[in-house]
Amino acid sequence: MEIVPLKATLEKLAYFTKQNLNLYLNKKDEALNYWIKKLIQKEILIPIKKGFYVSNFYLDKVKDKNEMEGYLEYLAGIIRYPSYISLEYALAKYGLIPETVFSITSITQKTPRVYKSKFATFSYRNIRDSLFMGFEEKKNGKQTIRFATPSKALFDYLYLKRFSSDFELEDYLLDTGRINWEVLKKSDKVLFLKYISTISSKKMNKIVSILIQNNIL
Numbered sequence: 001m002e003i004v005p006l007k008a009t010l011e012k013l014a015y016f017t018k019q020n021l022n023l024y025l026n027k028k029d030e031a032l033n034y035w036i037k038k039l040i041q042k043e044i045l046i047p048i049k050k051g052f053y054v055s056n057f058y059l060d061k062v063k064d065k066n067e068m069e070g071y072l073e074y075l076a077g078i079i080r081y082p083s084y085i086s087l088e089y090a091l092a093k094y095g096l097i098p099e100t101v102f103s104i105t106s107i108t109q110k111t112p113r114v115y116k117s118k119f120a121t122f123s124y125r126n127i128r129d130s131l132f133m134g135f136e137e138k139k140n141g142k143q144t145i146r147f148a149t150p151s152k153a154l155f156d157y158l159y160l161k162r163f164s165s166d167f168e169l170e171d172y173l174l175d176t177g178r179i180n181w182e183v184l185k186k187s188d189k190v191l192f193l194k195y196i197s198t199i200s201s202k203k204m205n206k207i208v209s210i211l212i213q214n215n216i217l
Helices: 003-010 018-025 029-041 056-064 068-079 087-094 150-160 166-176 186-197 202-213
Strands: 045-049 052-055 083-085 104-108 113-116 121-126 135-140 143-148
Touching: 003 018, 003 056, 018 029, 029 045, 045 056, 045 068, 052 056, 056 068, 068 083, 068 104, 068 121, 068 135, 068 143, 087 104, 087 143, 087 150, 143 150, 150 186, 150 202, 166 202, 186 202
Parallel strands: 083 143, 104 121
Antiparallel strands: 045 052, 083 104, 113 121, 135 143
16 A cells, blocks of 8 residues: 555544454454554554554644644544543643643543543543533534533632642642632633532532632632
8 A cells, every 4th residue: 555645535534443454454353453453553543442543644744734632632532522622731731720731631520531642631520410411512624622611610620620628729729739729710710700600519618718708709
């Protein structure tokens, strides 16, 4: 199989599964396994998880257009479905935390997973079904990205984060967490409180109490 027609084939799609590689390469069974292994060795295909691949040819196109960020966000919702981007990645993008976050962090209804590849890391945390909400669908060209709102990203992060004591919790909220509370609009704060009202959580109620006492909410 020559590289030139192969490139024209593999730069068409944002990702490949073993099933559609069967169609695009016109190979099956052991012949398909052989070609997938060979293309991975040549770094033409990049494996993300079992049976899920990204083409280096497509990656090059995305990089040339300076569209890598949107592409990775789109992939995050495909690799583990259903899921939406939240937690540290979303908080950093909204300016709620000052750190640069390199892993794409998401919430899923499935079991937690971390997928590492040569070009990105995709991390997934689990949340109960009743809390799988608070995200919007954004368009990246023809691609759809599910992204938590600021209030839901903050809720998810604090809900899943563990604290050893009330003192550590308060210190984190007011100091060490370096959360930029001023980024939140009034409507964000209302939604944040709404999410907390839907559950029975001593920790989340304590968070509300601390934030109200310090005139943050």
